[in-house]
Amino acid sequence: MLFGIHWDTSSDLAFAASILPILLRGMVITIEATVLGFFIALVLGLVLAVLKAAPTRIVSWPALVVTEFVRDTPLLVQLFFLYYVLPEYGIVLPAFLTGALALGVQYSAYTSEVYRAGLEAVNRGQHEAARALNLTTTRTFTHIVLPQAVPRVIPALGNYLVSIMKDVPVLSVVTVLEMLNVAKIIGDRTFNYMIPLSMVGGLYLILTILASAGVRYLDLKLPKIGIPLK
Amino acid sequence: MEWTSYLPPLLQGAWVTVQLTVYSTILGAVLAFAFGIGKLSNNWLIKGVSIGYIEIFRGTSLLVQLFWLYFALPIAGQAIGIDLRLPPVVAGVLALGLNIGAYGAEVVRGAIQAVPKDQYEAGRALNFTPRQAMWRIALPQAVPEMMPTFGNLAVQNLKDTALVSLISLGDLAFRAENIRNFTQDSTTVYTLVLFMYFGMALVLTAFMKIAERSVGRWKTAGR
Amino acid sequence: MSEPIIKFDKVVKRFGSVTVLNELDFSVSPGEKVTIIGPSGSGKSTVLRILMTLESINDGVVWVDGEPLWHEERGGKLQAASEKHMHRMREKLGMVFQQFNLFPHMTVRRNLTEAPIRVLKLSKKEARERADRLLEMVGLQDQADKYPHQLSGGQQQRVGIARACAMRPRIMLFDEPTSALDPELVGEVLNVIRNLAEEHDLTMLLVTHEMQFARQISDRVCFFDRGRICEEGPPSELFSEPKEARTKEFLRAVVDPDSAKGEKQASAEG
Numbered sequence: 001m002l003f004g005i006h007w008d009t010s011s012d013l014a015f016a017a018s019i020l021p022i023l024l025r026g027m028v029i030t031i032e033a034t035v036l037g038f039f040i041a042l043v044l045g046l047v048l049a050v051l052k053a054a055p056t057r058i059v060s061w062p063a064l065v066v067t068e069f070v071r072d073t074p075l076l077v078q079l080f081f082l083y084y085v086l087p088e089y090g091i092v093l094p095a096f097l098t099g100a101l102a103l104g105v106q107y108s109a110y111t112s113e114v115y116r117a118g119l120e121a122v123n124r125g126q127h128e129a130a131r132a133l134n135l136t137t138t139r140t141f142t143h144i145v146l147p148q149a150v151p152r153v154i155p156a157l158g159n160y161l162v163s164i165m166k167d168v169p170v171l172s173v174v175t176v177l178e179m180l181n182v183a184k185i186i187g188d189r190t191f192n193y194m195i196p197l198s199m200v201g202g203l204y205l206i207l208t209i210l211a212s213a214g215v216r217y218l219d220l221k222l223p224k225i226g227i228p229l230k
Numbered sequence: 231m232e233w234t235s236y237l238p239p240l241l242q243g244a245w246v247t248v249q250l251t252v253y254s255t256i257l258g259a260v261l262a263f264a265f266g267i268g269k270l271s272n273n274w275l276i277k278g279v280s281i282g283y284i285e286i287f288r289g290t291s292l293l294v295q296l297f298w299l300y301f302a303l304p305i306a307g308q309a310i311g312i313d314l315r316l317p318p319v320v321a322g323v324l325a326l327g328l329n330i331g332a333y334g335a336e337v338v339r340g341a342i343q344a345v346p347k348d349q350y351e352a353g354r355a356l357n358f359t360p361r362q363a364m365w366r367i368a369l370p371q372a373v374p375e376m377m378p379t380f381g382n383l384a385v386q387n388l389k390d391t392a393l394v395s396l397i398s399l400g401d402l403a404f405r406a407e408n409i410r411n412f413t414q415d416s417t418t419v420y421t422l423v424l425f426m427y428f429g430m431a432l433v434l435t436a437f438m439k440i441a442e443r444s445v446g447r448w449k450t451a452g453r
Numbered sequence: 454m455s456e457p458i459i460k461f462d463k464v465v466k467r468f469g470s471v472t473v474l475n476e477l478d479f480s481v482s483p484g485e486k487v488t489i490i491g492p493s494g495s496g497k498s499t500v501l502r503i504l505m506t507l508e509s510i511n512d513g514v515v516w517v518d519g520e521p522l523w524h525e526e527r528g529g530k531l532q533a534a535s536e537k538h539m540h541r542m543r544e545k546l547g548m549v550f551q552q553f554n555l556f557p558h559m560t561v562r563r564n565l566t567e568a569p570i571r572v573l574k575l576s577k578k579e580a581r582e583r584a585d586r587l588l589e590m591v592g593l594q595d596q597a598d599k600y601p602h603q604l605s606g607g608q609q610q611r612v613g614i615a616r617a618c619a620m621r622p623r624i625m626l627f628d629e630p631t632s633a634l635d636p637e638l639v640g641e642v643l644n645v646i647r648n649l650a651e652e653h654d655l656t657m658l659l660v661t662h663e664m665q666f667a668r669q670i671s672d673r674v675c676f677f678d679r680g681r682i683c684e685e686g687p688p689s690e691l692f693s694e695p696k697e698a699r700t701k702e703f704l705r706a707v708v709d710p711d712s713a714k715g716e717k718q719a720s721a722e723g
């Protein structure tokens with residue numbers, strides 16, 4: 001029994017049918033962790049991207065090193081680090097939040113690169129035109145550069161959403177009850193790993209196919225040249 | 231406890247990580263070429279198997295694959311009367327290699343398709359067989375194009391090896407967790423381990439850059 | 454006159470709904486040097502590409518050296534040829550491409566030895582000797598260890614010609630071999646082709662816009678228009694007194710013998 005739902009081991013088919021609702025409960029957690037982790041990655045990545053683009057090296061260089069460091073070290077170890085080290089400094093977060101934070105930190109290294117490429121792609125001329133119009137730097141950034149950069153980066157960011165989803169099972173090590181952890185527990189208790197683990201594989205395939213189709217749809221639908229200026 | 235006393239067990243773990251990375255990257259590269267070329271085959275069976283492999287291993291999570299190989303496969307083996315219990319090392323290398331190979335296969339396919347049609351036509355005009363054209367003309371031109379992405383995948387693979395600690399293989403992440411359990415000195419242990427992974431990634435990146443330069447020598451000849 | 458070495462018998466070639474070759478009849482005798490001229494899109498390249506088996510045909514029969522190229526006789530009937538048959542037929546043909554199509558990852562010498570070693574199964578030593586002789590013929594003996602990107606366009610095309618010759622084909626196909634070259638490099642390539650043309654047994658089929666050159670080396674010039682031969686004849690006749698209105702129009706547009714300016718322009722475009 002898990003989440004108050006019993007399983008039926010009378011036959012393979014009955015077993016599979018009875019654990020599906022349990023796995024779907026886990027899937028909800030998986031999706032929640034994905035969305036929260038992605039959101040953190042979007043925000044942190046933007047911060048990193050802006051710091052890396054800073055005109056002084058004192059700011060841009062550390063941001064570059066941090067990006068490289070985060071990108072080159074395993075999510076699992078980063079997660080353990082946050083899970084065990086944060087409480088030592090008085091920050092006690094629920095496992096789910098720590099997990100989402102770890103996902104967000106790991107993927108901020110990737111999203112910051114996407115932002116950078118997107119911002120660079122927006123014509124330098126746009127900056128100059130804005131200056132000629134005497135807009136402030138912040139206004140130029142929020143009203144002219146960002147609206148053009150965003151549609152360009154969304155598909156690439158979307159691909160990372162799919163990657164994050166595939167990394168969520170790592171959170172099982174800090175007891176987050178996402179899909180794989182749920183399947184593992186069912187396996188531990190019934191000694192039948194084959195069915196729950198295979199079902200998780202199948203559910204993952206469905207999720208990634210849907211998510212990838214969504215990303216491709218966005219890629220087709222988004223304006224290629226950016227939102228026209230008012 | 232002095233942090234230096236953590237080093238010997240951590241270095242032992244790092245050595246396991248290095249071995250896992252090397253073996254699974256080699257396995258991954260072999261699979262990447264086999265199925266990347268397979269996806270371009272005219273034979274529908276080879277093509278279908280290649281597409282299936284690539285989609286399944288890219289579409290599911292590495293940890294799911296690892297658990298499936300380690301926990302579920304033996305049960306499937308039992309059902310048909312074969313002992314499919316894999317030692318953790320084998321399950322680890324297999325899962326890592328199969329996973330990274332699927333990503334690599336797409337890179338291989340893309341690079342081969344990017345070889346200009348002209349080159350195949352020149353090969354045909356010189357009467358090369360399709361197989362010779364692939365091995366002598368297309369692949370040598372495609373490999374340098376694959377190398378930058380292969381470099382990224384190798385680092386990805388190094389990071390992914392940490393997951394095998396979850397099937398109790400004594401790699402770097404596993405040793406770290408043990409020491410933390412024992413000493414509760416998490417800040418020191420994990421900081422140390424993060425830097426060790428970072429160092430290994432830098433070395434691996436440098437190594438891949440050298441490999442990249444050596445397979446693309448002809449591009450820069452005389453410059 | 455001897456049996457033709459190349460014979461197109463009512464050959465039809467379509468790309469989708471566009472008919473590029475429309476029941477083309479065309480033949481070439483052994484050792485003959487034939488130049489094909491004609492407006493863009495008239496099907497000149499298509500003829501050469503069909504001969505090199507780079508493009509298939511929709512109808513008709515192409516004969517090369519007495520055998521059908523795209524067909525095999527099985528049970529007294531002509532049927533689609535196997536890869537094996539075409540492999541054997543391709544031994545008779547060599548092709549020089551407009552864009553050279555050298556192998557960028559091989560040195561000049563390996564560009565010349567690779568196919569003789571792998572396809573003709575020559576020993577490394579034989580292939581190397583053959584390559585060095587050919588490089589001398591095209592005047593590039595001192596460039597053997599360079600990579601194609603280190604050479605000028607004219608040098609690359611000379612390697613392209615030497616590479617095709619290394620297979621010792623009986624028929625050489627040239628598809629606008631100087632069109633991709635800067636005007637000052639055209640001459641060196643034409644000289645190499647001219648030397649080849651002096652070999653009596655080599656059959657040559659050349660698509661070019663270099664009218665002056667065509668006049669010098671060809672036994673016959675064919676004017677292609679909309680997938681058919683509109684007019685053909687010895688260069689002296691076809692260039693000096695074309696009979697068809699289309700030919701006259703084309704020649705007037707491309708080459709005006711009375712005005713040096715027009716000719717220069719043609720070779721620059723060419």
Ligand SMILES: Nc1ncnc2c1ncn2[C@@H]1O[C@H](COP(=O)(O)OP(=O)(O)OP(=O)(O)O)[C@@H](O)[C@H]1O
Nearest residue numbers: 468469471473491492493494495496497498499500
């Ligand atoms: N792969 C293809 N798919 C579709 N149409 C094609 C293809 N190759 C050639 N064609 C068409 O066939 C026609 C004849 O092409 P071909 O290359 O033989 O002309 P050409 O006489 O060599 O012209 P040019 O002087 O421009 O080289 C053209 O209209 C061309 O657009």
Ligand SMILES: [Mg+2]
Nearest residue numbers: 497498499629
């Ligand atoms: Mg042409």
